Amino acid sequence: MTETAKVGILGSGDVARTLGSGLAGRGHPVLLGSRDPAKLESWRASTKGSxxxxxxxEAASFGPIVILATHGAGTISAIDLAGVAHFSGKLVLDVTNPLDFSRGMPPTLFVGTTTSLGEMVQHHLPAARVVKCFNTMGHQRMVDPAFAEGHPPMLICGNDPHAKHEVEALVRELGWPGVLDVGDIDAARWMEALVPLWVRIGARLGTFDHMLAPIR
Ligand SMILES: NC(=O)c1ccc[n+]([C@@H]2O[C@H](COP(=O)([O-])OP(=O)(O)OC[C@H]3O[C@@H](n4cnc5c(N)ncnc54)[C@H](OP(=O)(O)O)[C@@H]3O)[C@@H](O)[C@H]2O)c1
Known part of the structure; x- marks a missing residue:
């Protein structure tokens, strides 16, 4: 299904633009959605593909795959604006992180450790198949990843095994060697909890093009 499936992306930031360009370059028709679509016009005009x-x-109803690439604190509101019914039965890739910058850098999590934004999204969209993906890295290397220190698998989690297979096919299209499935959607607590550490490491390295992944 994922080969040239239409992909709707909620978001107008770096993640939405990067994944949108990458998937369009692989032949997927892509629609990026925003509260203010005019801001995406230059991206649309300069991006190859459909x-x-x-x-x-429009993004949520566009095709069988929806990517959530919205600011963490605005994600549930964005879903409501998009219309919960539009997500029914769909594969939803959740790239969001529940980062709380209210006390400055480095961020904390606004969900604590007994739930996660991934679980909140799945709870809010019970008829969708949510898979957490791409959240433990910077947008710079989401497409055609090249890391000096190896070629790591993409960490994912979610409740639906078939949805996770579909995500694996999609990330392989984008140049990843495969996925490392770390469990049901409750594992998003720990995938998201890696991100404040990822930010601290980036601040120390002076670059945010790294990824947190296992090496053996
Ligand atoms: N940047 C990265 O490298 C990276 C990597 C991994 C994961 N992430 C996660 O991926 C998500 C997107 O990151 P980003 O850096 O591309 O963009 P961002 O600046 O975190 O978020 C921008 C998007 O959030 C939407 N948004 C903000 N508040 C909203 C609200 N109240 N209601 C509806 N929509 C709202 C904006 O919508 P409008 O267009 O309507 O203004 C915009 O599309 C975040 O959750 C982030 O933590 C980011």
């Missing part, structure tokens, strides 16, 4: 921009509801 790309479109629109409102959040």
């Amino acid at each position: 790309v479109a921009v629109g409102r959040l509801a």
